Amino acid sequence: MAESQNLQGETLLYLTDEQLRQGIEAMFFAYRGFTDDPDRILAGLSYGRAHHRALHFINCAPGTTVNNLLSILGVTKQSLNRVLRTLVEDGLVESRVGRNDKRERHLYLTEAGAALERDLSDAQRARMRAAYRQAGPEAVAGFRKVLEAMMDPDMRRAYQKLREGRG
Amino acid sequence: MAESQNLQGETLLYLTDEQLRQGIEAMFFAYRGFTDDPDRILAGLSYGRAHHRALHFINCAPGTTVNNLLSILGVTKQSLNRVLRTLVEDGLVESRVGRNDKRERHLYLTEAGAALERDLSDAQRARMRAAYRQAGPEAVAGFRKVLEAMMDPDMRRAYQKLREGRG
DNA sequence: TTGGAATGTCAACAAGACTGACTTAAACTG
DNA sequence: CAGTTTAAGTCAGTCTTGTTGACATTCCAA
Numbered sequence: 097m098a099e100s101q102n103l104q105g106e107t108l109l110y111l112t113d114e115q116l117r118q119g120i121e122a123m124f125f126a127y128r129g130f131t132d133d134p135d136r137i138l139a140g141l142s143y144g145r146a147h148h149r150a151l152h153f154i155n156c157a158p159g160t161t162v163n164n165l166l167s168i169l170g171v172t173k174q175s176l177n178r179v180l181r182t183l184v185e186d187g188l189v190e191s192r193v194g195r196n197d198k199r200e201r202h203l204y205l206t207e208a209g210a211a212l213e214r215d216l217s218d219a220q221r222a223r224m225r226a227a228y229r230q231a232g233p234e235a236v237a238g239f240r241k242v243l244e245a246m247m248d249p250d251m252r253r254a255y256q257k258l259r260e261g262r263g
Numbered sequence: 264m265a266e267s268q269n270l271q272g273e274t275l276l277y278l279t280d281e282q283l284r285q286g287i288e289a290m291f292f293a294y295r296g297f298t299d300d301p302d303r304i305l306a307g308l309s310y311g312r313a314h315h316r317a318l319h320f321i322n323c324a325p326g327t328t329v330n331n332l333l334s335i336l337g338v339t340k341q342s343l344n345r346v347l348r349t350l351v352e353d354g355l356v357e358s359r360v361g362r363n364d365k366r367e368r369h370l371y372l373t374e375a376g377a378a379l380e381r382d383l384s385d386a387q388r389a390r391m392r393a394a395y396r397q398a399g400p401e402a403v404a405g406f407r408k409v410l411e412a413m414m415d416p417d418m419r420r421a422y423q424k425l426r427e428g429r430g
Numbered sequence: 431t432t433g434g435a436a437t438g439t440c441a442a443c444a445a446g447a448c449t450g451a452c453t454t455a456a457a458c459t460g
Numbered sequence: 461c462a463g464t465t466t467a468a469g470t471c472a473g474t475c476t477t478g479t480t481g482a483c484a485t486t487c488c489a490a
Contacts, residue, residue: 107400110395110400110403110404111392111395111396113388114429115395115403116388116391116392116395117323117384117388117429118407118426119391119395119403119406119407120297120319120387120388120391121422121425122407122410122411122414122422123294123297123410124316125410125414125415125418125419125421125422126409126410126411126413126414127290127294128337128414128415128418129413129414129415129418130287130290130413132415142475142476143476144475144476144477145476145477146476146477146478149291152287156284161437162437162438163436163437163438170295171477171478171479172478172479172480173437173438173439174438174439174440174441174478174479174480174481175477175478175479177438177439177440178476178477178478179476179477181439194437197436197437197486197487198437198485198486198487199436199437199438199485199486199487200436200437200438200486201437201438217284220287221280221283221284221287223413224283224286224287224413225278225283226412227409227412227413228277228278228282228283228286228409228412229278230412231405231408231409231412232408233274233277234401234405235404235405235406235408235409236277236282236286236405236409237277237402237405238398238401238402238403238404238405238406238408238409239286239402239405239406239408239409239410240285240286240289241398241399241402241405241406242293242394242395242398242402242403242405242406243286243289243290243292243293243406244289244293245393245394245395245397245398246293246296246297246390246391246394247289247292247293247295247296248292248295248296248299251292251295251296252292254292255288255289255292258288259285262281262284311445311446312446313445313446313447328467328468329467329468329469330466330467330468338446338447338448339447339448339449340467340468340469341447341448341449341469341470341471342446342447342448344468344469344470345445345446345447346446348469361467364456364457364466364467365455365456365457366454366455366456366457366466366467366468367456367467367468368467368468368469
């Protein structure tokens with residue numbers, strides 16, 4: 097009874113509509129900050145956010161197939177293909193026919209592709225690092241925990257698989 | 264000396280490139296979850312995310328001017344105007360000429376506009392609430408702290424102003 | 431070996447962002 | 461009062477990025 101009062105009176109205050117609304121707006125504004133720096137770099141190169149995403153995930157899973165990338169990015173293959181085509185044409189990505197299954201294309205960054213990925217990544221990480229440092233380690237742990245809980249189950253699985261694949 | 268070692272050896276581990284990379288990916292996947300539910304509702308109505316954003320901010324700042332909305336949403340007036348025009352035509356938003364300054368248009372949700380905003384809001388808050396509950400109050404505090412630190416200074420000001428205006 | 435499933439490509443289109451040029455009306459200022 | 465600035469809206473054109481639909485190639489299993 098006392099606990100129930102406590103829960104309703106204090107602990108659950110963070111679940112009020114107003115608190116949720118503030119969280120929603122924070123997410124909206126923060127995402128803009130999150131994409132701003134890479135977007136600025138890309139604007140000068142006639143590339144867009146979609147190219148950045150492709151570079152990012154090819155970089156962290158070299159040799160991935162188009163289909164695999166598709167399920168991670170959550171777009172249609174036609175949409176991804178346009179982006180991929182320009183990246184291949186411009187020599188940033190290499191697409192190799194699969195050895196076992198010749199229908200598949202395995203994707204790799206070229207030297208130039210890796211260089212651009214690094215530029216974009218550095219810019220994005222710089223802001224992230226500043227935010228992390230300002231907020232402190234406990235806040236960062238909470239940040240990650242809430243983000244993970246917000247993902248669709250499929251995406252959470254994809255995300256956790258990526259984490260395992262690395263350190 | 265001992266503290267410096269502690270800082271570098273333990274406390275700062277959350278600032279490694281790999282940790283930042285994971286945070287970046289978490290942000291990407293979570294934002295998809297964040298927009299998914301309202302997007303599904305909007306898809307059936309030939310509206311898009313842009314309409315949702317307009318409805319949201321008109322709802323929480325009734326009587327706001329077009330210029331004001333522009334600076335919050337961070338888009339061009341041509342882009343906002345297209346969205347606003349359809350919302351007014353469809354009777355979801357009302358645009359009243361300013362009393363003091365007749366150049367200004369003050370924006371309000373109609374009954375129907377408020378109803379749609381509520382639907383979208385409810386869907387988005389439901390997911391947010393589930394994530395908050397799952398992560399717990401301390402995590403939520405950290406989440407908010409990191410998001411705020413990620414915003415551009417201008418956006419942070421706009422965000423804090425909105426918070427003050429309410430509870 | 432033939433028909434279906436999987437993989438990837440091409441073409442056409444729509445939403446939503448952008449720029450630039452322009453109009454209208456109202457407000458401000460010298 | 462004349463001229464300038466400001467707020468809003470419009471028209472035209474472009475770009476990115478998403479969508480469907482049709483199609484070629486390859487694999488696999490009946």
